[in-house]
Amino acid sequence: MTSPHTSPISGKVVYRRLLSYVWPYRYAFMLAILGNILYGVIDAGITKLLQPLLNQGFVDHDVTFIHWIPFVVIGIFILRGVATFLSTFFMGWVGRNVVMNFRQEMFAHMMRLPTSYYDHTSSGEILSKIIYNVEQVADASSDALTVLVRESCTAIGLIVVMLSISWRLTLLFIITVPLMAIIMSGVSKRMRAVSARIQASMGNVTHVAEEAIEGQKVIKAFGGQAYETEQFKQATQNNRRQEMKLIATSATSIPMIQVIGSVALAITVYLATLNPEHVLRTAITPGAFAAMMAAMIMLLKPIKQLTKVNSNIQKGIAGAASIFAFLDEKPEVDTGTQIIPSVQGNMAFRQVSFSYAASEGQKTLSNISFEVKAGETIAIVGRSGAGKSTIASLLPRFYEAQGEILIDGVNVKTMPLSHLRKQIAVVSQQVTLFNDTVARNIAYGQDDATREQIIAAAESAYAMDFIEGLPEGLDTLIGDNGVRLSGGQRQRIAIARAILKKAPILVLDEATSALDTESERHIQAALDKLMASCTTLVIAHRLSTIENANRIMVIDQGRIAEMGTHEALMAKKGLYANLRLMQYNQVTATIPELELETN
Structure with missing residues (x-):
């Protein structure tokens, strides 16, 4: 699985970019290289030592x-021990630092990627890059590189x-090197291609x-x-x-390379033992x-080791290529510089259109235009897939739309993200909480929030009753x-988070959908108090919850079909009135069933 935006990166480019990550640790890297060179020289020196050892020790008996x-x-x-320590420790130190930097940079980049990137890339693929692919680079930049140099x-x-x-x-042996x-x-080209497929x-x-982990309840239920x-x-088999x-x-x-080396060795042994003085033109x-x-x-051992370690190196290169492709993904456009000192909360959508990449040109929203004055509440209703939640996503620029979206007369594209x-608090139908304490989830993004402010927000969201338990x-x-x-408890924590933020604009996307009737009544009162102090967009399926909105906007097939107060739209007997009637009939149809269950 690869991103459709990923383009192949040449090996030379990968090498150069990898070196840029190693450069800050060049002195430690040089010590590691020095250790490897010393190790190689010593091993070769041990072999050379055989010559005087036999001649002067065993033949001449030089005391x-x-x-x-x-x-x-x-x-x-x-x-040799000192060389081993230098090469192993410092190469490992450089490798782990490079891996740490990679992961930190990838995570920071991930935080800046647009929402559209996550629409076409699975979280599993991203995690695999950060964990598995980076580890392949670690192997290639420490253990494999140590073996390679040594x-x-x-x-x-x-x-x-x-x-x-x-x-x-020696020449007899060296002439086999080009074939090797x-x-x-x-082999390297094939290994790199296969390594890329392994990482995918x-x-x-x-x-x-x-x-499977996230959906384990659904899996069991169905x-x-x-x-x-x-x-x-199937995934593991692949x-x-x-x-x-x-x-x-x-x-x-x-084996192929070893056989070639052994052939050269065999010929050399044969010629050397046949008649050394004639073959070598000198006595030996x-x-x-x-x-x-x-x-x-x-010499056969390093040849074997170099061939063997090549697979890890190619894995590392393929891993680095995928990492660089990820880092090359364009982040969110954030070129705005205009700051509004005190946002009042006036909003306007002017000829706003939008289509998702997967919709193949079909517009999700088409020429949407409306205005909301500071402190007003506007409800957005419509059938599923009409584009209601898309409007809420365009306001904080989770997606880039055509047309103009204004806050206090300022185009949101001219504002820093x-x-x-910071001006928008969102409570969505899909609540996201973190594996942390209740307090930190409520104060998420508000690092300067005091304990008293957190408690006050929780009380306003009617959450303290279960938190104390x-x-x-x-x-x-x-x-x-x-x-x-x-x-319901998760939803109330999310609402407390929005209350604590005290943003001038509030977006409620089915904010009370997971609450029971009693909790909804309490929270609706808290939300009414919060909504009175800010401009609010309410996206609702249950139309009975938005009757008191200043205006109700009905979206149908990406366009504004109707707009007005609840009374005016009901009197019009159009799409809104039909939706209201359908929901009313659905509710009343379930009443006899509920009565039977209680009898």
Whole structure:
């Protein structure tokens, strides 16, 4: 699953951008590189040591040399330990800092993305990028990079040792390098493509799992366990198939490269043992020959490691490419600079039209025009899908509309988003609460709110009666999206949040939909008090709750069909009167059933 706006990023661009994230930690990175170089030089030096060890130690029995051997060996392994620490610790430190910066930048960017981005991208896909894809970059920028640099330096050191002994034999081995490079290049391209598919499949796995967690009550109520299990099974099977393609590619490339290296080794051994003086044009000592063979055999290990680690590197590059594509998504347009010192709450929509990206050009709203004076309440009604909630979403610029939306005569597009949204309090039908305390949910976004102000807001929303009954009162954790509270309790906390904000404009989108009759009566009184001090847009399906609005606007198929007071619209006997009659008939039709249940 990838965003439709995601475009492929070339490997070179990815490398350059990754380096920009490493640059702030360049000194630690250089220490890690130094450690890897030292490690490679020491490993190659150990191989070179075989030559004097055999010649002077075993053949010539040089006593002075033999006495120094223990100290040399211990010194070599102390240096090797220091090199290992430098490379492992500092490369890991750089890698984890880069990962932390990635995640922080991605989260901050996510906060700035427009609502339309979330309409076409699942939350599971976004979470997969932040968690899984970034971790792939971590592996590539720490463990894999450590192996890459260390084994490369070891290989170079071993080749230098071989050249110092016999450049002719070394040449036999080096001529196989271009063939290995061709294989590695082809393998790298395939691994990067497969890695991108693996990350997409992980996004799907996360998405299915997240939906199942969030919708577990619906799944149980409608018996969807088998269906969801099958969906997750298919997602994980697809992920497994992609992973196996990567494993198969890696497993095939390693033996191929090792076989090529072994062929060069076999030919070298054959020629060297056949007639060394003739083949090498020089005499070769037993120690030199042993060092040469050891270097060639040891060279197979870094070649194998480099081939093996290539899969992690390609995963990291593919992960970095997807991360950069995410970071390149355009944020909300926020170029406004005009600040209104004291917003009164006058609103106007002038020839406003809007269509969602998924509607393929079909307009959700078409030429909507109306005005609301400060302190007035206007209700918006209509059939489902008529465009009522869209009007509420356009006011705080969750979406960009055609036409003009004005607050106190100022176009909202000329206002900074933070300033604009500070003037608007929203209580929607879908209440969003956070896994935090009741107090922090009420004071969300109001960091300077006092305890007394929070309590006053809760009392105004008739929420203190159930809050006081919670284990820790206002300091009670309410769980993910308020799962430990009832629907009515969650709605009252959301209303208390809006009351505490004291914004001059209030948007109520079915704000009392989850309340019982008694709670609704109390909260309606609180809302009436709040609405008296601000301009209010009320979106309602239950028409009996908006009879006292200054005006009622009826939306039908994205247009304003009727507008007026309740009495005027009922006298007109148009669309509003028909909707009112339909709801009245639905209510009265349920009364006999309720009576039967109570008898």
